Amino acid sequence: MKNKVGRDLPPQIGTRKIRGYRGAFAIKPIPTKASLPTRCMYPGESKLCSSLDDAIKKSGLCNGGTISFHHHLRNGDRVINRVIDRIAKMGIRDICLVPSALFPVHKPLIDHIKKGVITQIQGSLNGPLGAFISQGKKLEEPVVLRSHGGRARAIAAGEVTIDVAFIAAPIADDYGNCNGSLGDSAFGAMGFPIVDSLYAHTVVIITDNLQPYPVTPISIPQTRVDYVVCIDSIGDPQRIKTGTMEITRSPARLLMAKNVVRLLDESGVLRDGFSFQAGAGGTSLAVTKFLHDHMKKKNITGGFAMGGITGYVVNMLEDGSINRILDAQSFDLSAVESIRNNPFHQEVSHIMFGDPHTGGCVVNRQDACFLGATEVDLDFNVNVNTHSDGVLLHGIGGHQDAAAGSDITVILAPLLRGRVPVIREKVTTVTTPGDTVDVIATEYGMAINPLRDDIIKRVKGKLPIRDITDLYKFAQGMTGTPRKVEFTDDIVAVIEYRDGTVLDTVRKVKKG
């Protein structure tokens, strides 16, 4: 069976019956969602547990259970490894792990996979775990990768049932009220765990900063919390920033960023009320900075910025270049400080950010977004999951959601990474379908999706616009055609679209 992006899919993968991708907005949800669990807690009862072991025991977790975590502490997280270690020690096996993402710091989980403690993962894998999975160290079921909005949708729809959500919080009271922006381990917005706390059957708050009742502001309220446990440290806040947080210094990439701002200007969206989503990559930060400069110069006041928030966006809020920040995850400490102090810096959940099956998510209101890519292809499909050697190394993030919702979706991609051309005939893995991608911005010019006649008409002759096939041939002229990666038939991961259909699969890499 071929789906709409031309990928061949089997009718069934593991125990899952496959529905292929049919178009960004083709799927209508079933009318009801998963029902919310009921709880009871009578006067005089306590939620406080004496230790992690105590909390795990009380949570009722048993063999075959599904547990979730968030990754707001990114590579500084100390909770996931610790909880899984305790679970393993207690002899619980066959766990299905539903993290929002895993990072290099979570490399020790490989051992737990080998020993059968973890037998399923539904979540993003960044770094060594992805590489491990790509070598075919297969779990019982292939890993399911979802976008941030898609994860929220799958949980809300009951496609993923979380038995126990372990939620790290830098401040909490003994009844479980908590937020992400106070305390030594503050990480800012709690976009992921707000979702998990709504639908998980049991919710455990893990904090290193227990404060008198009631803790405010309240991101996750006591009504959804079953247990609270205090440990010595949930993470290292200095390491919540991972990946590039420095603006690029490459003149070629700076030029690329400048041209993107010119494109937005010429295409008419850069006016009062302008709204956007920017990422944390070096070129994306440059776009944010140049946007800021441009808006100040032209006296334009933007509506809102959605994020993935960095200090560069915070600067825009602080000098009045934008009116609001909507923040589902805070990328640096300056964003953490802002969400704590500035009432116009609003925390939102990933349901609100990008769940397509709600009364409307924030991405629908974005004029533009700037996203990265490891590969793009002649159909404008984007790959951010696998490297060109076929190894699974990154999650989807909010990529699919932002691309589907935003009026103008710009992919920032250098034409060449070293000698590897970024534009391919077909991407190795489809992360985001080409029908939701509008512009590929390279240092050698921009390619605009022919579906966006309106943008082409507005910017033609004013900006370096090139046909995507020209750019493709131009790059291959300098590098030659790269050898195609060879895969086995073993499916190690499924790339789900935000609506629950399947875009692509990741197969085990054949060793040369």
Add this chain to the structure above:
Amino acid sequence: MKKIQVGTDNKNDCVVEIVPGKKRVIHLLSKTGDMFEKHIKDLTQKILVDQGIKKIHITIQENGALDYVIKSRIEAALEKALGITRMKDAVKRKPTPKNKARRTRLYVPGNNPRMITPAGIYGSDCIIFDLEDSVPVHQKDAARYLVKNALRDLDFGNSELWVRINKDDIEKDLSQILQGSPQGICIPKVENSEDIYTIEKMMPGSSGQIKFMPIIESARGIINAPQIATASKRIVALAFGAEDLTHDLGGERSWGTLAYSRGALVLAAKASGIQALDTIYPDTRDERGLREETKKIRAMGFDGKGVIHPDQIPPIHDCFTPSTQEIKDAQAIIKALQEAKKKGLGVASLEGKMIDEPVERKAKKILSLAKQNHTT
């Protein structure tokens, strides 16, 4: 044959090492694994077969190097080891007009692939691949091959392509780079017309379209500027070099110190109907200072300025762009003249001011500059 190494381990470069061997062995260490293994080995094989080399061990350690870089490093290593170099026919390239806009000329170090590859994307009017001061002495040989192959293999868009050669290695430089058909050659440290004649004599008959740009950067050069400007029909511009000149004068680099020399250079150039191009602005982070200096040199009659960082290009183009008022005035002048001509008058007047031929010429120049900058 001894062991030879060429290239650097910098990004986008490669190190090629050759030693004698009993047969042809190509060993590749690539950052991209086996993605381009066959491609790079085929490329290497072809060069060795072309040059008839059978007994060699060649190791290529590549760090994101493009084909033209790998080729250049191999060719340079073979020349160093065996003294052989295979000359190729010069590539075909369209000549550019004598008076082409040369507001910006971006200097690119000739042995740095990371800077050479994207040099065409910044939209400078000219690119100058430098074999001279920005290339360390021990890399001069390698740079020649790199610049030659960059010119042969890469597409630099609409920029006019120049090479700055070494004054004391002219023959060697020319023998390589002419195979890449640059549109012009920058000749450094020109002091008199003899310097130009020397190079003119070395140019092969087939190089008729290749232009010269003498760089004048000494007291003697300034004094002799008028004879230099007319020393060859190839000369389309005189370029001003401030750093060496300041040293020569014994003063400090300031507007005052250089004012006379700049004026003398503009005079010499304009008297011969060629362009005058100003020196670079050394502080790449000082955009305000760059703009100030560019406005001043434009007012003096200069037609462009040297560039050492891509960020300097837009401000300079901006300074050479006529203002909206200038454009409006020029359009009004042309219109008034057209109306006068309809009435059979040779001279027109606009708001009480007489418009004659020099005024018309100036107005036309403003409109053509404006057209270049897409402001009309």
